[in-house]
Amino acid sequence: MTAEHQKAPVNFTTYRGGARTAPSKFPNALGMREMQAQLWQKRGERYLLLKAPPASGKSRALMFVALDKLKNQGLKKCIIVVPERSIGASFGNTNLTENGFWADWEVSDRHNLCFRSGSETSKGTMSALEAFLCLPVEEEAVFSSKGRVLICCHATFRRVFEYLPLEMFDDCFVAVDEFHHVSHAQENVLGNNVRALLARDRAHIMAMTGSFFRGDGEAVLHPEDEAKFSPVSYSYYQQLQSYKYLRDLDLGYYFYETGNWMAPLPEVIDVTKKTIIHIPNVNSSEAGMTTKYQQVDEILTVFGEYLGTDSQTGFLLVKPKNPELFPEGKLLKIVDLVDDNLPARDQLMKSLRSDKIKTDRDYIDVIIALGMAKEGFDWIWAEQAITIGYRNSLTEIVQIIGRVTRDAKGKSKAKFINIVAEPYSGQEDAANVVNELLKAVSVSMLMEQALVPKLTFKQKEKDSPKSGLEVNPETGDITVHVAEIKMPETEEGARIIQEDLDLLETSLLNNPRTMIKALGENTIAQEITIEEAGKIIAAHYPDLPEGEKEAVRQHWMAKSAAIAESRRFWEEERQRQVAEGAVSQSSGMSLESKPFPEKTTKEILIDGIKKWQLATGSLNIDLIESVNPFWNSYKILSKTLNEETFRFIQEQVDKKKIRLTYDEAKTRAEEALRFKRQNNRIPSLKSNDPWEKLLAEGVAAYQSFRKAERQKEAQENA
Incomplete structure (x- = not known):
């Protein structure tokens, strides 16, 4: 990389919620928000699965249901299982009656095991759990949950059946927060414990998650176990639409020269915003030769001069570098969650559990973290999340984004910026850097799917005068x-299309082999839209009839293509105005540059689909399958990379392409038979249609595989 190389600006995509035209009916008379009310309608179910974004109010939704199960459904105890201690505070005492509910949520301090000193799996902790389960439930003149609710960590619950018999959980309501930590794999102890409760069928269970998928690609539950749960799903788009204050979410990238991510921090960070910064993993390439403590020190200098530590709170006190941006005499209060050996660590953690973190906007200004402040961490005032490098999984990134998407007075916009290494020719670890960049970009593709209105597809009747697009005026569904x-x-096919397309999308984006294909410039669209999508559906739903698998695949690809094409038309229009001098190119990907018209995400989607229909005459499934939505999205997201870097990335992607496997060749041969039935001829190697040519190559490869098999069998039998 030359010294003259200009680093790209932050590359933003803005997702904008529409202004309300009528007052929301939520919170309702019981003080419930929209998602909470949806869950409340299913409160009588034995097994509940709540899939909702971070910051959507899952904790309070649980409280409503748990109180009803304890008072009206005959259950004796409630046990809430959270991934880490800091999240235990999210389920603390909550006044629900002030907003119309019939009881408050009360938890005894001694039953919040997250607050106990010592290990999460110590003998004392396990004894406290046993003592709670053995407590008699006495009839009370006035109902109270105090004494009937216990909160513990995942680590505690993993070992619970080593100490206690399964039957002690009969007639209990067990709620597992961040349920994606569960896995169907035999070595996943948390999953085994949940399956044991399901098998006994004497407890009630509620699973809560912001992302019903795991970073390692393992299924969360066996299909037969998942089928026992009654699901409630709530999307990011619904969440953004329901908010009173937060209207816009910016997702952006900053490409930096490898090994020097600290240099651009002053350009990237808005020091006036409430900020969460996640530094890179100590063993990652982004960390370089610096220690995590040096990285924290470097970040502090971006904000100003370190003066010392507040003995009352454990917060670091920093004099702003730009005092004119703040009220006179303001000292920035920064939380260091990286150094776990700080003398004031215990005081610091206690301060983070204070009610002030929820009620006082100026209580904290900045949080610097490594492995904490992700899932379940509740700081409603956070406006800006800065993450250096790619994290362990898509799940982790989605959780970090969720830290800034909570609604709060005075917060109209939230921002997530991923600072990612920019690959360049001659780089020693170029392949790894490209891989990390592609993983980071996949996050935007996933969020792009999550942040649009509900989008469904129907079969167009022949010669129908009806418009090709309808918008429900009440719900906004398209x-x-x-x-x-x-x-x-079938009901199952319809359910998957209704609820699971985000799960399938995540599986595709989480698969490195598939992503290499999807983001290759020379990849034929049907390799993704037919082959890879088909394989993912078959893996998730092996028992689904073939016809239903095909229906799911077509609806999934239709949704992905519609979003990608809408985005493409929008970007082309913006670039046209850039060329005419109406819009500044320096605005990067932002969709809010004036005088370029400000449109909501919903308006962009509707306009784009209409333009797509107009450009093609009529939408049909063959046309949809000819669009690689991931490549289209990647091209737009990569606009700020220069041509040389873009080409270098493509070279690395091409190097990673893998030869056709036997199963892939067989799939193409089967697709070739369908082609023959439709066209009354076999696919030709000389065809000008890339997909037809690929099918012909697949047939040849399959024949080659079969020939080799027959030769091997002949030799073995000779």
Whole structure:
């Protein structure tokens, strides 16, 4: 990389919620927000699965349901299981009656095991759990949850059946927060414990998660276990629409020269915003030769001069570098969660559990973290999340984004910036850097799917005068009519299309082999939209009838293509105005540059689909399958990379392409048979249609595999 190389600006995509045209009916008479009310309607179910974004109010939703189960459904105790101690405070005493509910949420301090000193799995902690379960439930003149609710960590619950018999949990309501920590794998103890409770069928269970998928690609539950749960799903788009204050979410990237991520921090960080910074893992390439303590010190200098530590709170006190940006005499209060050996560590953790973190906007200004302040961490005032490098998984990134998407007075916009290494020719670890960059970009693709209105597809009737697009005026849901799209014929097929497309999308983006294909410039779209999508569906739903798998695949790809094409038309319009001098290119990917018209995400989607329909005459499934939505999105997200870097990334992607496997060749041969039935001829190697040519190559490869198999069998039998 030359010294003259200009680093790219922050590359933003803005997701904008629409202004309310009518007052929201939520909170309702019981003080419930929209998602909480949806869950409340299913409170009588034995097994509940709540899939909702971080910051959507899952904790309080649980409180409502738990109180009803304890008072009206005959359950004796409630046990809430959280991933780490700091999250235990989210389920502390809460006044629910002030907003119309019939009881408050009360938890005895001695039953919040997250507050206990010592190990999460110590004998004392396990004894406290046993003592709680053995407590008699006495009839009370006035109902209270105090004494009937216990909060513990995942680590505690993992070992619970080593100490206690399973039957002690009969008639208990067990709620597992951040349920994606569960896995169907045999070595996953938390998953084994949940399955044991399911098998006994004497407890009630509620699973809560902001992302029903795991970073390692393992399924969370066996299909037969998942089928026992009654699901409630709530999307990021619904959440953003329901908020009173927060309207916009910016997702952005800053590409930096490898090994020097600290240099651009002053350009990237808005020091006036409430900020969470996640430094890179100590063993990652981004960490370089510096220690985590040196990284914290460097970050502090961006904000100002370190003066000392507040003995009352454990917060670091920093004199602002730009005092004119703050009220006179302001000292920044910064939380260091990186150094776990700080003398004031215990005081610091106690301060983070204070009610002030929820009620006082100026209580904290900045949080610097490494492995903490992610899932379940509740700081409603956070406006800006800065993450250096790629994290362990898509799940972790989504959780970090969730830290800034809580609604709070005075917060109209939230921002997530991923500072990512920019690969360049001659780099020693170029392949690894490119891989990390592609992982980071996949996060934007996932969020792009999550931050749009509900989008459904129906079969377009022949010669129908009806418009190809309908918008429900009450819900804002969008329905698109597509010629020849296959509709589901079973309840399970319809359910998957309704609820699980985000899970399938995540599986695709989480698969390195598939991502290499999806982001290759020379990849034929059908390799993704037919082959890879088909494999993922088959893996998730092996028992689903073939016709239903095909319906799910078509609806999934239709949604992905519609979003990608809408984005493409929007970006082309913006670039046209840039060329005409109406919009500044320096605004990067932001969709809010004036005089470029400000439109909501919903408006962009509707306009884009209409333009797509107009450009193609009519949408049909063949057209949809010819669009690689991931490549289209990647091209837009990569606008701020220069041509040389972009080409270098493509070279690295091409190097990672893998030869056709036997199963892939067989799949293409089967697809070739469908082609023959539709066209009355076999695919040709000389065709000008890339997909037809690929099918012909697949047939040849499959024949080659079969020939080799027959030769091997002949030799073995000779």
